[in-house]
Amino acid sequence: QLQLQESGPGLVKPSETLSLICTVSGVSVSSTTYYWGWxxxxxxxxxxxxxxxxxxxxxYYNPSLKSRVAISIDTSKNQFSLKLTSxxxxxxAVYYCAGSGYGAYEVFGxxxxxxxxxxxx
Amino acid sequence: SSELTQDPAVSxxxxxxxxxxxxxxxxxxYYASWYQQKPGQAPLLVIYxxxxxxxxxxxxxxxxxxxxxxxxxxxxxxxxxxxxxxxxNSRDSSGHHLLFGGGTKLxxx
Numbered sequence: 001q002l003q004l005q006e007s008g009p010g011l012v013k014p015s016e017t018l019s020l021i022c023t024v025s026g027v028s029v030s031s032t033t034y035y036w037g038w039x040x041x042x043x044x045x046x047x048x049x050x051x052x053x054x055x056x057x058x059x060y061y062n063p064s065l066k067s068r069v070a071i072s073i074d075t076s077k078n079q080f081s082l083k084l085t086s087x088x089x090x091x092x093a094v095y096y097c098a099g100s101g102y103g104a105y106e107v108f109g110x111x112x113x114x115x116x117x118x119x120x121x
Numbered sequence: 122s123s124e125l126t127q128d129p130a131v132s133x134x135x136x137x138x139x140x141x142x143x144x145x146x147x148x149x150x151y152y153a154s155w156y157q158q159k160p161g162q163a164p165l166l167v168i169y170x171x172x173x174x175x176x177x178x179x180x181x182x183x184x185x186x187x188x189x190x191x192x193x194x195x196x197x198x199x200x201x202x203x204x205x206x207x208x209x210n211s212r213d214s215s216g217h218h219l220l221f222g223g224g225t226k227l228x229x230x
């Protein structure tokens with residue numbers, strides 16, 4: 001049973017870097033049949049894909065965030081992480097990590113519970 | 122265009138059938154996946170690929186597509202199908218980046 005759990009600061013100051021970790025259990029993050037992603041949801045708004053990472057550490061990022069985002073994998077801890085630089089209030093959102101074992105990285109079959117990150121001084 | 126468009130809200134009488142739509146050019150090339158999100162919860166995958174349901178999703182949920190439009194159909198809607206939003210997602214026309222629709226709020230009357 002795949003489980004994902006987000007962790008990280010709930011409050012980040014403007015212009016600083018948002019850093020979140022997703023701890024995965026039940027599946028190896030280096031699996032060649034699983035894909036990993038980050039999605040966010042601003043308060044009262046819809047879902048926004050941030051980026052995805054999978055085997056061979058291929059990464060794809062939302063073009064609107066690409067200059068500020070980095071996703072990486074730590075196989076020793078079975079985790080993958082998100083870094084978003086130069087944050088503003090517009091980056092305030094619930095951040096979800098998600099996984100896909102359905103053979104396509106756009107199919108997010110498993111989600112973490114989400115973590116609210118507020119950008120404020 | 123690189124976007125997926127959904128109607129903001131739909132309603133359905135209990136036990137009736139409702140179809141939620143998702144439009145986008147990339148849907149001519151890629152399947153849509155559908156997610157149900159209830160208040161305070163993470164999204165739940167209900168349909169993916171060519172009308173596939175994850176384990177545990179009732180068979181009243183089905184998916185289809187035609188041209189640039191994908192459909193999520195709930196046949197015999199139940200009270201528990203009411204959700205803050207049903208979201209579609211897919212790849213964009215480049216095939217690398219992902220898109221989510223704006224979501225459709227479903228009310229079961």
